[in-house]
Amino acid sequence: MIMKKVICLLSLLACLFPVTGIAQGLHFGLKAGVLGNKADIHGMSSQIKEENQTGFQVGPMLQYQTGFYGLALDFSLLYVQRGVKLTNTANGASTDVKTQSIDIPIELKWEMGISDNFDLFLGVGPSFSFLVDEDNWGRKLAHIAVDVIDKDLSSMGWRSTEVGINLGGGVKIVNHLMLSCYYNIGLTQSAKHHIGGNKHDAIDQIFDGDVFESKNRYWQLSLSYVF
Template sequence: MKKFFGVFLVAICCLAMATPAQAQLLKWGLKGGVNMAKIDWSGGYEGNKDNSTGFFIGPMAEFTIPVIGLGIDGALMYSQRGEDDWKQQGVEIPVNLKYTIGLGSMLGVYVAAGPDFFFNFKDTKWEGLDTKATQVGLNIGAGVKLIQHLQIGVNYQIPLGDSFSFEEAGKAIGDGKTKTWQISLAYLF
């Protein structure tokens, strides 16, 4: 993971230095925040229905066409989500199409949507519980941009597949999907 993180940062820096005339179009920075996750179980298993918290942090990049306000952003983040013993830890890669409405040079409002890829690297030790190593979801979010560098956002991740499968004595009890609300803060250079 350290190699991947290092290569990602070097690629972003090279891109930023290679296009000085378009530096205003490409920005990079750091994003972090809080995950509030809930596992929805199907089948006969009820499980814990309460929200649990985790966090996420990592580098991000944003490419925006200034006059139109349309752009794309992506991040490579360490993320914790899930509940108690079923808490997932891994690498999250959200890629969003973002539309920003500028309200002057100091304030903007944006909406964003796109795919989210999650690679789980925590091995859950429960018998009969199968944790999915790779998960794909859909992001929907909105937020504000302040003083050209700061972004505050709210995001909801809808899983497109199961996060967990739970079996007991060969009989499926239920599948779980981790649905997550995120509150984020990003600083772009």
């Protein structure tokens, strides 16, 4: 089901390329990369250890060269998988919590020509994320609790959309190949849930307080090729 949604979105964007590709300064490209994700989580007990989880992103992109003092605009449509590893230090049990989404980053770049075949660039812009699939936080946390829990716990309030901002830069080689490194700062929550009376006694040690919330923070190392 997830891949069908991704294929439909990519096919729709691909159909637009023959129409828009004839515009001066507009170029089609492909982007792929890895993510170093560490969610900014609040409401978890201090005995729950959070670790980076490597994810990935892949999809098509459009780049528009404005011709004005090295400014360019990038638009991407990316299939993204993110995750975070949670470990209960009380019993050593751990679990991976992952999400899949369609991300649309929009980037304003300033390119600085070093030579005919080598440019440096800086970039900034918003990123919009649309959730297509997610792990159940509650069920995952139940697996690392000290006591076994049979009941089906809440999915912990995943948000269907997120907004963040990308900051970074990179290098462009022979006007086609781009290697970039960006940091994404989540501006909106990726998940929020009021524990309250839904908190099960067996996982009391996992939470600190009655509200659980999370924002995404992650590094992106990407390789793009612009035709």
